Amino acid sequence: MTGPRIHLGVFLTGVGPQLIWADERTAPHMAIDTFVDVAQLLERGLFDAFFLGEGLRVRENRGRVFDLDVAGRPDAITQLSALAGATERIGLVATQNTTYNYPADLARRLASLDLLSDGRAGWNVVTTDNAWTGENFRNGGWLAHERRYERAGQFVDAAKALWAGWEPDWEAAGEDGAKSWARPGAIGAVEWHTDLVELTATPTVPASRQGRPVLFQAGDSEGGRDLAARHADVVFSAHTEFDAAAAYATDLRRRLAHYGRDADSLRILPGAEVILGATPAEAEEKERWVRDHQVNGPRALAFFEQYWGRDLSAYDPDGPLPDIEPTEAELDPSRGTIAIDQRSGKLAQIARWRERAEAENLSIRQLALAVRPGHRAFVGTPGQVADEWARYVRARVVDGFNLLPYLVPDSLTDVVEQLVPELQERGVYRTEYEGTTLREHLELPPVWPGTT
Numbered sequence: 001m002t003g004p005r006i007h008l009g010v011f012l013t014g015v016g017p018q019l020i021w022a023d024e025r026t027a028p029h030m031a032i033d034t035f036v037d038v039a040q041l042l043e044r045g046l047f048d049a050f051f052l053g054e055g056l057r058v059r060e061n062r063g064r065v066f067d068l069d070v071a072g073r074p075d076a077i078t079q080l081s082a083l084a085g086a087t088e089r090i091g092l093v094a095t096q097n098t099t100y101n102y103p104a105d106l107a108r109r110l111a112s113l114d115l116l117s118d119g120r121a122g123w124n125v126v127t128t129d130n131a132w133t134g135e136n137f138r139n140g141g142w143l144a145h146e147r148r149y150e151r152a153g154q155f156v157d158a159a160k161a162l163w164a165g166w167e168p169d170w171e172a173a174g175e176d177g178a179k180s181w182a183r184p185g186a187i188g189a190v191e192w193h194t195d196l197v198e199l200t201a202t203p204t205v206p207a208s209r210q211g212r213p214v215l216f217q218a219g220d221s222e223g224g225r226d227l228a229a230r231h232a233d234v235v236f237s238a239h240t241e242f243d244a245a246a247a248y249a250t251d252l253r254r255r256l257a258h259y260g261r262d263a264d265s266l267r268i269l270p271g272a273e274v275i276l277g278a279t280p281a282e283a284e285e286k287e288r289w290v291r292d293h294q295v296n297g298p299r300a301l302a303f304f305e306q307y308w309g310r311d312l313s314a315y316d317p318d319g320p321l322p323d324i325e326p327t328e329a330e331l332d333p334s335r336g337t338i339a340i341d342q343r344s345g346k347l348a349q350i351a352r353w354r355e356r357a358e359a360e361n362l363s364i365r366q367l368a369l370a371v372r373p374g375h376r377a378f379v380g381t382p383g384q385v386a387d388e389w390a391r392y393v394r395a396r397v398v399d400g401f402n403l404l405p406y407l408v409p410d411s412l413t414d415v416v417e418q419l420v421p422e423l424q425e426r427g428v429y430r431t432e433y434e435g436t437t438l439r440e441h442l443e444l445p446p447v448w449p450g451t452t
Contacts, residue, residue, distance in 0.1 A: 008045075011402045020406050043089055047090055076094035077094045077112075081113055090120065095124040100139070107203070111205040164452045166187050215233045225252060237269070240270045240375065242392065246397040270402065271402050275290060283381060300368035308324070309326055317363065318365055326347065386422035394428070
């Protein structure tokens with residue numbers, strides 16, 4: 001295939017409003033059969049990667065388990081290791097946190113997944129600043145928000161050094177082979193001494209055929225963009241509107257040049273929903289159904305409880321906003337989902353919402369639908385979505401999309417069986433896997449074993 005092509009992944013978050021877990025069509029979300037079936041479906045659809053979120057603490061709302069989300073999930077690396085034996089080509093990407101992991105341990109586990117999957121592993125590098133998550137760890141909420149990306153950069157540098165510490169020609173040969181399992185000097189200790197990462201370790205696992213795990217990263221702040229430009233092979237962005245995506249791509253490629261990297265050394269895959277219908281009207285009707293189920297009454301009330309700081313369960317979600325005043329205290333990040341820039345100024349925010357709800361005659365649930373954060377949905381017939389995606393990728397504003405399914409597996413089956421053939425017809429999607437490693441699927445420059 002010549003010309004740009006669309007790269008596709010699926011981000012199975014496990015928690016959050018996008019997953020309509022209560023629908024009878026949704027597969028059991030804790031069953032290994034579900035994950036195997038989804039990974040094999042995506043492999044049939046020639047997807048680049050299956051991408052798992054991470055949960056270091058069960059979500060809460062006002063100090064109680066938030067049981068409108070799936071509560072908990074298996075460890076991503078453990079789960080993907082099982083999937084490595086049930087699949088042959090699809091990449092396997094684990095979200096792993098740099099704030100509450102240790103570099104030598106995590107580098108070893110990721111290298112193990114990469115080796116066992118024969119070069120199909122990826123690492124989605126994330127950070128956490130909230131003490132809510134930190135309470136589950138010895139260090140607690142020990143890292144200030146502004147320093148989380150500094151630690152992430154130092155952490156990834158150390159991991160890369162460990163992966164490069166086992167040279168590719170490590171096997172002893174000739175006369176030495178009878179005396180030594182590995183060539184002397186081929187496996188070296190790594191010392192790393194920075195203000196946030198301190199280690200002395202020797203790698204215990206050789207590199208896979210792709211050299212090291214592919215590095216994914218999400219983050220739109222200055223620190224996040226710089227971390228991506230310095231280290232990432234793939235960026236999981238939030239920009240799906242065409243002009244915003246173009247501006248983001250321009251900025252990120254400018255940062256790549258600052259770090260001496262080529263513009264083609266990074267893939268940009270925004271998160272997106274896809275809602276397909278046989279006709280535009282059918283797709284729009286399905287979108288209304290999806291939104292109604294993603295933001296149901298209890299979830300809408302829980303969303304505003306974070307801001308009011310009060311129990312709102314007695315209010316009708318299809319009625320007006322609560323008439324009681326919110327607490328004076330700023331937002332409680334106990335659910336671990338509130339962005340740092342939303343933790344102050346809540347009274348002014350509530351005043352703006354009240355003005356909007358009154359002006360537009362919006363109920364609690366309607367306002368929640370209007371203001372809740374989320375990724376854009378591409379809604380239409382398979383042909384319409386394929387045309388739009390072809391425009392995006394040909395303009396190089398994105399390199400593909402990381403899909404967030406609303407029903408598992410039905411919404412993904414729709415993409416594989418209906419959208420993929422339309423993309424292939426337009427010449428912007430592969431008709432077979434040309435390689436076997438995740439790096440090859442993404443058409444990224446090679447990283448040879450023993451290098452960073």
